[in-house]
Amino acid sequence: MGVKRMGWLKFMTNNQTQPSLTLYNELARMRLVNTVDANFIQSLQALLSPERVLTSVEDIIPYGFDGTAVLKQRPGAVVFPLTSEEVADCVRLACKRSVPVVTRGSGTGLSGGSVPLAGCLVICLVKMDKLIEVDEKNLTLRAQSGVITKEIDDAAAKVGLFYPPDPGSMKISTIGGNVAENSGGLRGLKYGVTRDYVMGLEVVLPDGTLTFLGNKCVKDVAGYSMKDLFIGSEGTLGIITEVILKVLPRPKARKTMLALYDSMDAAAKTISAIIAAKIIPCTLEFLDRVTVQCVEDYAKIGLPTDVEALVLMETDGHPVVVEEEAAQMMALAKANGARDVRAAADEAEGAKLAAARRNAFSALARVRPTTILEDVTVPRSELATMVAFIDSVAKKHKLQIGTFGHLGDGNLHPTFLTNELDHEEMHRVEVALEEIVEETIRLGGTVTGEHGVGLAKKAFLKRQLGEGSYELMRSIKQALDPQGLLNPGKIFDLRN
């Protein structure tokens, strides 16, 4: 099913062309960049080995997209380096020949970040999958950037440690992709996002220089915090080849609960009550009726499908505290109007519930041919207002919207279930999206809480940031990548 996002959504329907293609043509016209040619391929094959350089159509068509379905473009070649040095070699070569480079992890991004430019070089890092070290003394973990997120946490778990960020895609997303998108997850409320766990990064700069930023020290004020610049940079400033992550002692106990509501308002009130009671649960996720129905349809775990809102709550830590907090949360849910509150029988059942929530987005794709996912985020206090607003927008424009999201941190994923072939309906979707973005910005929120700008949110960035910080960002890009070769056209256009 097509996942279309606002901004380029408008672009698509008006121009029938793909933004990355337009940008590329524009750059090519200005003779700023080249495409992959036979000569370049030969050099790549000499650098790596021929079987790690893909060029045939059958081989590269599957690299034309990421989790953002409608955006599609055919790269010139896809390469699989195994070491940081090989990445640096490839970038140096591309730099010399002025060939744009798009870095790719597992291609699960939801803003079009790893969608290639026509004829560009894609550097895919999934084969850089070595877990280098788990340092129990310093509570750090070092890995190549192609390691799968879940494998990071599994490795930590083996020695009683814990890597908290758990995006819905954790079974397949790469840690490099997580850092490049500063991904969040289901435990953000208590544990924060990817950025909070990055201590060091090995990065290949746009000119091919290999450098290390940060270290294993908890305290470090030697100069600018350069690693932070690369977290969330979406592959536009450098290629992350290795990471040093902070890990925590693994919580000894965890309790998962479900609260069912007949009104969204009651759910939102519960969340406020829990926070007001000075409890910080690790997870407060919510699914609305449509989403619950789709998830149940897929996972068949016995979720009730006649509720207005379902809230998944989780607390972890010391067993005694967990029991106490869980009891308190369940009482608060009841007191604030939950129709039913239940606790998972054991950790396995809890894990099943969380897994079902992780699949919410893909499960929504069952309903209609096109699924347009949003990522708006508002300050937590504005959450109920925002949910009510989304609801009214859906009613006003007669649209079907399934909403789910991270109640604890104000990050919502209203998801339009529509059909891209129905132009009249698509027009209403566009207007509705515009209204949701306006309201988000008015409430002091952001157009993307965790999925990144990529191509999808480009059109709204300036409006949210204002001229000053927008230009600051562009000047940083200009300083690091004067040729504009790393993931050009993502986040913002290079020139006006």
Next chain:
Amino acid sequence: MPQALLLQSLDYSVLQQCMHCGMCLPTCPTYVETKMEKNSPRGRIALLRAVADGDLEVSKALSDEMYYCLGCLACQTACPAGVNYAELFETARAEVEQANVNDGMQRGFWRWITLNVIFMHPWLLRLIGRVLRMYQSTGLDKLMRKLRFFGLMPRSLAKLEPQTPQIAAQFSDDIILPQESPIAGQGSRVGLLTGCIQDLAFSNINRDTVDVLIANGCEVITPRSQSCCGSLHAHNGELELARELARRQIDSFDLDSLDAIITNAGGCGSHLKTYGHLLHDDPLYAAKAKVWDSKVKDIHEWLVQIRFRKPTAGAGVSEVTYHESCHLCHGQKVVSQPRQVLASIPGLVLKELPESNWCCGSAGIYNITQPEQSQKLLDRKVANLKLTKAPIVATSNPGCHLQIANGLRSCGDHPCQEVTQPVTLLARAYRSERS
């Protein structure tokens, strides 16, 4: 005149259903092996969509890719968006066969002999079975091996020879009556599918199935000389032959008089349940096929549905582990029932097999067409079996049964010494009640 592309006549929404999320990638054995998108469900679907969109020609490379795919359907279980990969897979294989991109006399000949001749004619298949049985029972096979006779055959065939299943001493028709009734109080009336490989190599499992059904008050009707169910044909791009076999299969049962049609082979069952779709265009059979689909039940599924009786005696084993046939768990979503059957046997502990639903590499005739990848998967399975330390593994598909038995045989000291099936253990338990 060029034929119309099958992928283009397919309902486009089946291709569109994939929203590129990648959630299926970590469950796909071929992607996990190579980490290349082309070898993943998402990548394969993208290629098929490119064909439908007219952006890609049906090529040898596409064909190779579709034959590298195991058809294990693990992706279908993993996919939250409800992608019907089985249909895409079958259509794609039919597409590459129609396009004839695989020319090659030898491949063509063997495909023709197997799909168009042997597996279309039940009598011929059984005749071959008899010849093989004689060959094996007279010790001729060992002699031939000694004489290096197989050195004269094409290499790929010679390699296969040791994998030929041991042919059963008697076929199903010899040991199962056309109609068998329980002694006391009859419950349901069911038909039994004896399968082809199951019949040739494991007719005893068919017997066990009948015994278990009778022990649970079912009257069992077993038509003689049954045809192949056609799954082999559907999975190998011969949809027309598959339709022919489906019609024959339907005709061999008196549907209205039966409460269920029982299959005990995961791979067949998964295909048997889709006759409705296969024949949806057939004016004479469409309606019958729908009824057929609703009546086909995997034996474990049926046993749990009729609340089978728990045996009061054991099966003579204390520990068992369970390997899931792909088409039973991913194709038919029968996951808990075989485990319930095993767990019902007194004194038997079920030890969970790590990656129990990861393909063993048998995958129809994949072990013949892709021996290298098949071996890798078999090695992985054998290593996981070792971890359980269980002396016996149960599975419910003749392909898996043979593949795993081969794997264990070639691995010297393995704790797991026997491959069996859950119904066999249940039948044994019922039998020992009487002793």
